[in-house]
Amino acid sequence: MQKSFIFIVLILSTCSGILQAQNTFSVSVNEVKNGKIKVEPAIPDDGKVPKGTVLTLTAEPDNNYAIDAVYYSVNGMWGDMYLECMASPFEVVIDQDKKLGASFIEKEEVDHLEVTQNIVYAKPGVKELKYDVFAPKGARNLPCIIIIHGGGWIWNTEDIMRGMARELTKSGKYVVFSIDYRWAGNRDGDKVGNTMADIIGDVFGAIAHIMEHAADYGGDPTRIAVTGDSAGGHLSAVAGTMPNKIGDGGFGETEGVFEFMPSYIPENKTVDQLRTEMMAAIKAAAPSYGVFGSDLLNHYSEDPKANDSWKEAIAPLSNIPNAEERKIPHYLTRGTKDGLITDEAVKRYVDALVEAGQRVQYVQVGGAGHAFFDWKPDDNTKATFKKYGIYYINEMETFFNSVFYPKN
Numbered sequence: 381m382q383k384s385f386i387f388i389v390l391i392l393s394t395c396s397g398i399l400q401a402q403n404t405f406s407v408s409v410n411e412v413k414n415g416k417i418k419v420e421p422a423i424p425d426d427g428k429v430p431k432g433t434v435l436t437l438t439a440e441p442d443n444n445y446a447i448d449a450v451y452y453s454v455n456g457m458w459g460d461m462y463l464e465c466m467a468s469p470f471e472v473v474i475d476q477d478k479k480l481g482a483s484f485i486e487k488e489e490v491d492h493l494e495v496t497q498n499i500v501y502a503k504p505g506v507k508e509l510k511y512d513v514f515a516p517k518g519a520r521n522l523p524c525i526i527i528i529h530g531g532g533w534i535w536n537t538e539d540i541m542r543g544m545a546r547e548l549t550k551s552g553k554y555v556v557f558s559i560d561y562r563w564a565g566n567r568d569g570d571k572v573g574n575t576m577a578d579i580i581g582d583v584f585g586a587i588a589h590i591m592e593h594a595a596d597y598g599g600d601p602t603r604i605a606v607t608g609d610s611a612g613g614h615l616s617a618v619a620g621t622m623p624n625k626i627g628d629g630g631f632g633e634t635e636g637v638f639e640f641m642p643s644y645i646p647e648n649k650t651v652d653q654l655r656t657e658m659m660a661a662i663k664a665a666a667p668s669y670g671v672f673g674s675d676l677l678n679h680y681s682e683d684p685k686a687n688d689s690w691k692e693a694i695a696p697l698s699n700i701p702n703a704e705e706r707k708i709p710h711y712l713t714r715g716t717k718d719g720l721i722t723d724e725a726v727k728r729y730v731d732a733l734v735e736a737g738q739r740v741q742y743v744q745v746g747g748a749g750h751a752f753f754d755w756k757p758d759d760n761t762k763a764t765f766k767k768y769g770i771y772y773i774n775e776m777e778t779f780f781n782s783v784f785y786p787k788n
Contacts, residue, residue, distance in 0.1 A: 404428040405474050410481035415441040417482040429474045439468040439482035446490050448483040451757055462756050464539040483757035501589035502643040505570040511559040512538050514545040516552040519598025523784040525556045530610025533564040543755025543765050547773040555599035559586040564680045575680045576694045577631035583615050584626055585643030588654055592646045605664040605780050609753045613670020617696035620665025620708045626655040638693035664783040666711040666776050669721045672729040673697045697729050703737030710740040711779040715748030
């Protein structure tokens with residue numbers, strides 16, 4: 381009897397430990413440089429924080445520094461995966477193991493800017509869709525550059541492109557908008573999975589909202605360039621080559637009809653008006669290490685009718701306009717050590733653009749891997765950005781200047 385009692389106690393103790401493990405998570409704070417971070421309530425000495433706890437992170441920069449981001453990271457498919465906010469305080473809900481931190485940047489890197497964060501342009505599902513604006517102080521009637529982030533269509537937010545946005549505004553010639561969109565499948569928590577057509581509709585919806593409000597930030601809605609990297613490289617190529625596919629005819633609902641419905645349309649516009657205006661406004665594209673051909677794309681649709689034609693309908697390679705109908709000059713970049721995007725795949729897109737009479741420049745970045753235009757709080761990403769990103773962003777701006785500020 382005594383042995384049975386001890387055995388039951390051991391089982392209950394073990395189960396109690398499992399339940400405790402399930403209801404607490406490990407939380408730690410990364411080393412902070414050039415500033416301080418305060419976490420409230422304080423993290424216990426053992427680092428175990430009850431599930432559902434809301435922690436408030438407050439960042440304070442040192443002299444001559446500014447807040448780059450307050451953040452948390454989780455372990456994901458690409459190592460530490462960040463969710464960031466460029467303002468303090470920042471609230472974090474503990475629902476898994478998380479690392480907390482703050483990143484700071486030299487004030488001179490951001491003193492030229494007016495930054496407006498988290499402008500909501502649509503909410504077609506669980507997640508609010510947002511963009512950030514980076515406007516040079518005193519901006520007035522400047523061309524707009526719209527950045528679309530990467531992350532395999534299933535991760536990251538607009539925050540990861542803030543380094544590029546800051547660089548593109550230093551000359552004072554552009555207002556930059558960095559946009560977010562729905563993640564593919566059920567990654568946002570939507571009951572019905574998001575398709576690539578939904579994501580593309582978000583991109584066009586964001587552009588529509590930006591065109592409606594660009595003047596509020598000193599931008600000219602009739603002069604727009606699009607850029608983005610990786611998944612954003614694909615989406616920016618779509619935005620550049622395929623605004624003619626905007627419409628309310630549905631995507632694959634009728635055989636042979638593939639149209640993208642923007643997730644936002646201004647109240648005073650019809651979808652036809654929006655399509656016409658966007659086709660005229662988008663004047664240049666600079667997709668970086670993106671996917672352009674249908675062979676590497678996923679339509680993410682569960683419709684039993686979905687076939688290869690659905691992939692062709694989301695592939696820029698298959699939808700390039702003839703330059704006589706609409707010019708859309710391109711600037712393409714790829715790192716020579718990119719393990720995801722091949723030189724051959726980019727060249728296929730280059731050749732197709734040339735065949736259509738489009739102007740195109742393809743630059744290979746010697747020694748660079750994938751995602752060198754990204755910006756994150758970790759030192760390695762920042763170093764990569766400084767080594768490769770800054771120079772080639774300036775080269776990209778030279779391309780944009782040739783479109784928007786041509787020499788006489």
